Amino acid sequence: MTDSKDFSGLARASMASTDDLKSSSAEPTSATSAPAADTAAAPTAKPAGTAQDMAQKSARVRASLKSQLGNEVFDSWFNALEFDGFDGEALRVSVPVKFLKSWIQTHYADVLLKCAALGFPGVQRVDVMLRQPGGTNRPASRPQADVGVRTATDTAQMPPVRPMSAPHPTQRVQVNGLEGSPLDPRYTFESFVVGPANRMAHAGATQVAETIFADERGFNPLFIHSGVGHGKTHLLHAIAWEVKRRTPQAQVLYLTAERFRFQFVEALRAQEAMAFKDRFRSIDMLLIDDLEFMQGEKTELEFDHIINTLLDGGRQLVVASSRPPSQLARFNERMRSRLQRGLVTEIGTLDQELRSKIIERRVQEKRLIDPSFAIPRDAMELLSNQLTESGRELEGAVTRLYAQWQYMRTPITVDVVEAVVRDLVQGIEPRRIKIEDILKIVSRHFGVSRGDILSQRRHRSVVWPRQIGMYLAKQLTSRSLPEIGRRFGNRDHTTVLHAIRKIEGEIGGNTRLKDEIEELKKQLAS
Ligand code: ADP
Ligand code: MG
Numbered sequence: 216m217t218d219s220k221d222f223s224g225l226a227r228a229s230m231a232s233t234d235d236l237k238s239s240s241a242e243p244t245s246a247t248s249a250p251a252a253d254t255a256a257a258p259t260a261k262p263a264g265t266a267q268d269m270a271q272k273s274a275r276v277r278a279s280l281k282s283q284l285g286n287e288v289f290d291s292w293f294n295a296l297e298f299d300g301f302d303g304e305a306l307r308v309s310v311p312v313k314f315l316k317s318w319i320q321t322h323y324a325d326v327l328l329k330c331a332a333l334g335f336p337g338v339q340r341v342d343v344m345l346r347q348p349g350g351t352n353r354p355a356s357r358p359q360a361d362v363g364v365r366t367a368t369d370t371a372q373m374p375p376v377r378p379m380s381a382p383h384p385t386q387r388v389q390v391n392g393l394e395g396s397p398l399d400p401r402y403t404f405e406s407f408v409v410g411p412a413n414r415m416a417h418a419g420a421t422q423v424a425e426t427i428f429a430d431e432r433g434f435n436p437l438f439i440h441s442g443v444g445h446g447k448t449h450l451l452h453a454i455a456w457e458v459k460r461r462t463p464q465a466q467v468l469y470l471t472a473e474r475f476r477f478q479f480v481e482a483l484r485a486q487e488a489m490a491f492k493d494r495f496r497s498i499d500m501l502l503i504d505d506l507e508f509m510q511g512e513k514t515e516l517e518f519d520h521i522i523n524t525l526l527d528g529g530r531q532l533v534v535a536s537s538r539p540p541s542q543l544a545r546f547n548e549r550m551r552s553r554l555q556r557g558l559v560t561e562i563g564t565l566d567q568e569l570r571s572k573i574i575e576r577r578v579q580e581k582r583l584i585d586p587s588f589a590i591p592r593d594a595m596e597l598l599s600n601q602l603t604e605s606g607r608e609l610e611g612a613v614t615r616l617y618a619q620w621q622y623m624r625t626p627i628t629v630d631v632v633e634a635v636v637r638d639l640v641q642g643i644e645p646r647r648i649k650i651e652d653i654l655k656i657v658s659r660h661f662g663v664s665r666g667d668i669l670s671q672r673r674h675r676s677v678v679w680p681r682q683i684g685m686y687l688a689k690q691l692t693s694r695s696l697p698e699i700g701r702r703f704g705n706r707d708h709t710t711v712l713h714a715i716r717k718i719e720g721e722i723g724g725n726t727r728l729k730d731e732i733e734e735l736k737k738q739l740a741s
Contacts, residue, residue: 272334273298279330284323292319295624297346304339306331309346311621316343390468391494393478396504398469401580402452408576410569413446413562420450420533424457427465427500427531434558436522436532440539441562444605447535451502454533458500468495469502472509479517488517495521499530506536507543510734519550526553544726565606570599573606577613588620594632601636608639615639648691648739650702656738657684669704682714683732689715691739 276298281289292315299307308327310316319327320343331338389395404424409417422433439447455469470478482491495501501522503509509518525532536543539561540554565573574595581588590598590613602608615635619625658665661680668681681703688699689711696708703711722729 269298269301272301275334276330279333280326283326283330290625291623292323295622299344299346301335301338303337306335306338306341307344308341309344311346311624313345315622316345319343390466391497393468393470393491393494393498394474395467395469396471396474398452398455399448400456402449403456404453406576406580407446407449407453408569408572410566410572411563412565412569413450415560416441416446416450416562419558419560420454421457423531423533424454425461427458428462432531435526436534436554436557438534438536438540438554438557438559439562440536440559442537442564442605444607445562445565446606447562448504449606451504451533451535455500455502466497466499467502468498468500469504471504472506475503475518476509476511476514479514480511483513492517492521492524495525496528498525500533501525501530502533502535504535506534507538510545515546515550519547522550522553532557542726542730544730564603567599570602570606570609571595573609574598574613577610581613581617585617585621588617590616590627590632591629594627594629597629597632598636602639611639612636650688650692650694650699652739653684653687653691656735657687660735660738671704682718683735685711685714686718687732687735687739691736
């Protein structure tokens with residue numbers, strides 16, 4: 216979900232600047248007090264000299280601005296300034312954000328004109344424009360010394376990179392009256408980097424996408440599992456996009472388990488459960504993401520029926536989950552074995568090389584929007600060394616660095632990267648869990664009140680949740696046994712110890728309980 220949100224945020228940001236660009240290019244605002252009529256006409260530019268000439272002249276203006284204003288002011292406001300053209304009278308410059316434009320106009324108009332005259336003799340006024348990221352008016356004049364293309368490894372073998380906006384906007388798909396979860400247009404096979412960790416999953420995914428309507432079919436079902444951020448969702452979206460690309464009329468439905476449950480519960484409420492099930496019959500391919508969140512007795516049962524119907528009808532099923540089928544204790548044995556009948560494959564930990572390539576890939580995507588964006592080799596290495604957990608962090612880091620470059624033109628040094636990494640790593644540290652949270656989650660999960668848990672009642676329906684609560688408190692907080700006892704209704708520390716030993720003992724031989732506890736932990740962590 217976060218990924219889609221990030222994406223729409225970016226889309227919004229670039230739309231905003233396009234609008235800004237439209238209005239600003241229609242009426243460039245002069246940094247001098249020259250009459251508006253003079254500034255409105257699009258410059259019928261006399262030849263501005265060669266690109267090299269332009270670069271030299273603008274370098275002179277920059278140097279002069281720097282010496283007049285000092286490095287700090289220059290870096291804050293003029294680092295991102297680009298020189299777009301000179302017609303003998305008006306000098307056109309541009310900045311990437313509206314705020315910078317108006318700040319320069321209100322605070323530095325005079326000094327800018329004075330310095331401009333050093334590089335562009337005869338200049339009458341300076342028009343400050345807003346430029347679209349990667350806009351076509353990007354001059355060749357910007358000195359590239361500090362932003363050259365320096366990538367960590369050779370990218371010659373990588374497939375071509377497409378702009379982020381291609382090929383389709385994020386889509387919600389209606390299939391046969393069922394509403395699919397949105398598909399992210401960036402998650403295609405083209406943008407997926409293959410390495411040892413995901414080679415098998417990738418092969419299975421491409422095979423399924425390519426052979427869905429062929430006589431010789433790929434694996435069915437295809438079951439991909441892994442830890443968070445290893446690329447499962449990316450692969451599922453890639454399959455969906457690929458099938459649609461090859462066969463636009465194919466009925467492809469991508470659903471997160473949560474969305475499945477939501478729609479099913481809605482159907483139940485509207486007494487349309489039968490119709491709901493029927494709608495799945497004609498689907499060619501069902502992709503279910505985050506299967507571990509398929510919760511609720513009725514939902515599970517319904518899902519069981521639906522996948523049986525689909526598989527019996529020769530339809531394709533693709534599933535992604537944090538755990539392999541054998542560890543989905545909540546599902547019945549028949550369902551687990553059905554899910555294992557095709558290909559079950561795990562995406563392993565992303566190794567260093569794969570991580571660097573994913574970063575590179577993301578940087579290349581950004582460079583399509585703004586070719587001056589680059590991350591030096593040492594900073595790249597730092598990123599791929601430090602962000603080891605998931606592709607999500609890698610993507611987040613590049614997005615942040617890109618934003619800094621867009622808005623501040625801060626050169627991306629190791630120091631800048633370190634700050635971003637620190638931020639990200641702090642951001643993903645598990646939040647501190649309080650005993651109060653545990654009481655709340657446990658009481659909700661077992662349907663007993665907080666008061667019951669804290670009471671002296673000894674009925675099993677209360678004792679069991681209480682013991683699980685104490686066990687979780689010991690595992691997830693740094694509280695001592697006496698402290699936990701006190702918070703669980705003034706109990707003795709030996710009672711707490713007894714509870715912990717009891718639950719530990721039970722977990723050993725009971726995968727269902729283990730799953731249940733994992734689920735509670737997940738709820739507490741979110
Ligand atoms: P999961 O579903 O396993 O939690 P995602 O598919 O959401 O992981 O991946 C998290 C992020 O990492 C996404 O931005 C995804 O594009 C990126 N990512 C993960 N693996 C790869 C890969 N092999 N190539 C390119 N990007 C990847
Ligand atoms: Mg996912």
